[in-house]
Each structure stands twice: as structure tokens, then as C-alpha cells.
Amino acid sequence: MRVAVIAGSISGGFRIASEIETLAGVELFVIVCNVGNRSPLLRWSRELLSALRSFKWWTAATKAYSYAQLGRLIILHRPLDDSTSIERVRALQCDLGLHAANVIYREPTISAFRLGILNAHIGILPKYRGRCVVEWSVLQGDPAGVTVFFIDSGIDTGSRIVLREFIPSNGWKTVGTLKNMLFGCDARLYRKALEALMQPGIQFEINDILKGRRYYVMSKMFNQIVNEILIDRTNLA
Amino acid sequence: MDLETALSRRVPLDRCEGILRAALLERRAELRKSWRSFVSSECLQSLGSLAKEVEMFLSGPNTSRDWRFAASFTWMDCEVPFLDSLCAIALAGKVEYQLSDTSPPRLLPVDLNKLSSNERLKALCARYRCPLNIGLASEFDVAEELLRQSMVQDRSKLEAGAEFDVDMVLLKLNLVGIRAIISRDLRYLDALNYFYELPRRSLKRMCANPRLLASWLCLYAQLLCTPDW
Numbered sequence: 001m002r003v004a005v006i007a008g009s010i011s012g013g014f015r016i017a018s019e020i021e022t023l024a025g026v027e028l029f030v031i032v033c034n035v036g037n038r039s040p041l042l043r044w045s046r047e048l049l050s051a052l053r054s055f056k057w058w059t060a061a062t063k064a065y066s067y068a069q070l071g072r073l074i075i076l077h078r079p080l081d082d083s084t085s086i087e088r089v090r091a092l093q094c095d096l097g098l099h100a101a102n103v104i105y106r107e108p109t110i111s112a113f114r115l116g117i118l119n120a121h122i123g124i125l126p127k128y129r130g131r132c133v134v135e136w137s138v139l140q141g142d143p144a145g146v147t148v149f150f151i152d153s154g155i156d157t158g159s160r161i162v163l164r165e166f167i168p169s170n171g172w173k174t175v176g177t178l179k180n181m182l183f184g185c186d187a188r189l190y191r192k193a194l195e196a197l198m199q200p201g202i203q204f205e206i207n208d209i210l211k212g213r214r215y216y217v218m219s220k221m222f223n224q225i226v227n228e229i230l231i232d233r234t235n236l237a
Numbered sequence: 238m239d240l241e242t243a244l245s246r247r248v249p250l251d252r253c254e255g256i257l258r259a260a261l262l263e264r265r266a267e268l269r270k271s272w273r274s275f276v277s278s279e280c281l282q283s284l285g286s287l288a289k290e291v292e293m294f295l296s297g298p299n300t301s302r303d304w305r306f307a308a309s310f311t312w313m314d315c316e317v318p319f320l321d322s323l324c325a326i327a328l329a330g331k332v333e334y335q336l337s338d339t340s341p342p343r344l345l346p347v348d349l350n351k352l353s354s355n356e357r358l359k360a361l362c363a364r365y366r367c368p369l370n371i372g373l374a375s376e377f378d379v380a381e382e383l384l385r386q387s388m389v390q391d392r393s394k395l396e397a398g399a400e401f402d403v404d405m406v407l408l409k410l411n412l413v414g415i416r417a418i419i420s421r422d423l424r425y426l427d428a429l430n431y432f433y434e435l436p437r438r439s440l441k442r443m444c445a446n447p448r449l450l451a452s453w454l455c456l457y458a459q460l461l462c463t464p465d466w
Contacts, residue, residue, distance in 0.1 A: 136423075139423065216384070216388035216427075219427050220430075221430050221434065224260065229253055
């Protein structure tokens, strides 16, 4: 299976690639998008800073070099939905994309991948779509978790769910740290999803949007309440 | 695995409700002092005879009315104009309505969005002449669309300090507030929280429509002391 990590930075791409590259039967590519259409100076300064911050800059650099030599590191200079970017992606003939960039996917980009693009959404679908879903699930007394599903051009409306994993949120005193922990589960869950997809006769769960709601950015007041609930939960434990 | 068998330990809901209720009442107390920074004295005076009532409502004790009964009806007709009914609801007063056996044809968000801003305003005011109708189950799609527009396009415009259609933004906030009061959907309440928290300089322009501004603030005040979320 030809798989591409669609990343916003080289270090972000290789964080996920490291988890997946050992999976038998997977040929891996890393596509680095120019998120926000940044100037080359700004873009590469950020890359450098991000690599240095990870304290694994040497590993990242050697990995990037080896991927580049094999033609498996693709750096896009134009936005992802630009026709030249889509052509470059299409030429890779990938089966699957793994979302790891802060971009919105339009239909031509999604269809450049034979099976589509997977997203590790930090909320339980179909109930929690949209933004701040971790906060909303805590506020409404529901468990936290991550859903890996095939995206479409809507907001978390893609109909095929590959897997859902409930993740204990106990012990996290702020919503920020809880969210970081959930975001950090993406590489592991992408690997798990790939393993499932490579099994014959996989059955997808349907993301029935009528069973859920779209959520929006949360007010400061409700954010504070969510943090209080998390502290209360920790104190109760 | 379903939600009930999930691993996360759930905080007893009554504790969550306690935390939520305390925060809402705290915001209500804050609003009692802060509302004058939204409604200038000229803006208040332009309300005419309504000014005193609005002032008493916002500065006075917690007042709310349980409007959930409205959700069980098919459709309600009001004889008085939209703004008068809206004002009565916002001030937790009595609304004169007649039950109707039939409801108007379904309004699709896509059709609503085809209209110009002015036409949309008129269409919404006409459809929700009895504003309680926005709380009906049949109006789910329209309410969701109004919530989406408020929390995506309108919010980003106000946050960026860009020009916005004061009448339309306020109308949506009022309808979203009424939906919240009837459906007890926290997302709708939080839309009002969010707009209240925006920088005051972004909200200053809202004085251009004193009646809709006053009713939005009164609805918000009522929502903050509404129990059973």
C-alpha cells in the first residue's frame, strides 16, 4: 500500500512516518505542505526552529535526506489545493493520505488518493464534530477519545469510520494538556488504522451525522468551566 | 464500544451542573454591572418607553421564564409585530400567541442563503413573527444554520474588526438565544457567551439597532439564570 503523510512541517511528517515506516507492506511518502502560503524565509526558519525544538534534529535531518534520495519527500511550494500541487500528489499514485497538516482538503486533493485521506479526529464521532470537541465532551460528561475516519470536504462528515478509541482523560488538569495528549495519539492510531485497512473485508462504521452535532469554538467562560471539571475529576480520583 | 462502557471516569453530572450553574450566575452578576458598556445612554434613551423596563431587567434581580413548553407545539401565530413579541420574550414577559394546526413550508438553509442580506432579514422576521417558533423541532436546520453563521462568519468578522451587518448579526443572536432557552442546548448558550466576551470595541457598532441589542442582552441575562441545562 502506498501511503503519504500530509504534513505541515518536515518534523511533523517524520514524527508520524517513524511510527508507520516499519509496517510491512507499506511504501511511505512524506508530503510537506506550505501551510498559509508562507515565504521561503519564514517557512524554513520555522522548520529549523521546529527541528531544533524537538531535540532530534539530527535524526530528522538524516531521515529527510534518505527520504529525499528515494524521492519520497515531496516539498510543496504552492498551497495543497493548487493544481500544480495536486498534479504532483496525483503522480505519486498513493492509495492513502494521512492528515497531519493544518489545511482544508478540497475534493480534487482527496480524490488524488485512491482510497482517500484519513484524519485522526480528537473527538468521538458521530457525536462530536467540529471544533473544541474535547472541551464539549468534558462539559457534557462524555468520554474523550480519537476517531480515525476518511474525510470528505465537509466538517468531520466523512461517512467511513475506520476506528474509534476511547482514551482515559483522568489525571489531566487542563484541557490544553489533555488535548496535546490526544493529538499525540495520531501516529499510533494511524498505524492501527492501516493495519485494519490491510485486513481483507474490513467493515467501516458509518459516521451518521444525524446522531451527532457540530460544535464550535468555545467561550472563555465555558473553557474555564471545563478546566474546573477536569480538576474536580482529578481530585475525586 | 459505546459511550457507556468508555474508559473515562465521568464526573457525576450533578457536580458538573453545580460548576456550570455557579459560573452562569457569576456571569449574570457581572452582566448586571457591565451591560451599560454595551448600551450607551443615547442608545438606551432611543428605546423610549422600553428603556426603563430594559434597565430594570438588566440591573435587577435574576428573572427567567420557562419557555420549554413551546417545543411541544406545531406552530404558533402572533398578531403583534416580530419586535414586540421578541421584546416580551426577552423581558420574560407574556407572549400572546395562537396555536396553529399547520406550519409554513420547510425553510432550507440553502434557500435562505440564496437571499440577499435584506431579504433574509425580512424572511426571518416574517417566519419567526412568533419568535418561539425557532425553538420547534421542525426548525432544527434553520437554527443550526444561524448558529453556524454566527459562530463562523460573523464571529471571524467581529474578531477581525471588519465591517458587519449589525441588524443581521443581532437578529441571529436573538434567535439563537431563543433556541437556547427552549432547547437547553449549551452550544446555543455558548454562542451568546462568545459574543459577550468579544472586545467591546467590536460590539460598539451594535448600538445602531438599540431594540435588537437590548433584547439580545435581556435574553442573555435570562439564559444565565435559567436552571436545568
